Amino acid sequence: MYDLYDYWRNEMRTKKKISLTINEDTYLAISEASKTYRIAKSQLAQEAFSLWLKKETEDLMAKGYEAMSNEDKVMAEQAFDAQKEMLE
Numbered sequence: 001m002y003d004l005y006d007y008w009r010n011e012m013r014t015k016k017k018i019s020l021t022i023n024e025d026t027y028l029a030i031s032e033a034s035k036t037y038r039i040a041k042s043q044l045a046q047e048a049f050s051l052w053l054k055k056e057t058e059d060l061m062a063k064g065y066e067a068m069s070n071e072d073k074v075m076a077e078q079a080f081d082a083q084k085e086m087l088e
Contacts, residue, residue, distance in 0.1 A: 020045070030044055030045075
């Protein structure tokens with residue numbers, strides 16, 4: 001039978017610890033949010049890191065798509081010019 005202890009033990013096996021140095025204002029804001037929302041500081045940090053990583057990934061993808069669209073535009077212009085030359 002899978003109980004709460006097994007769940008906690010499995011969760012802890014996949015978690016890693018880190019140590020951070022942050023300014024006092026940020027620490028106080030995190031502490032206040034932790035109390036207000038009844039969320040552990042580590043959970044807040046994990047969610048913040050996850051959101052940052054997601055945003056960075058989306059930004060990189062957007063830049064990649066933009067670069068691809070510029071390449072496609074250049075190729076389309078070259079193809080158009082080549083077709084125009086053939087028709088002249």
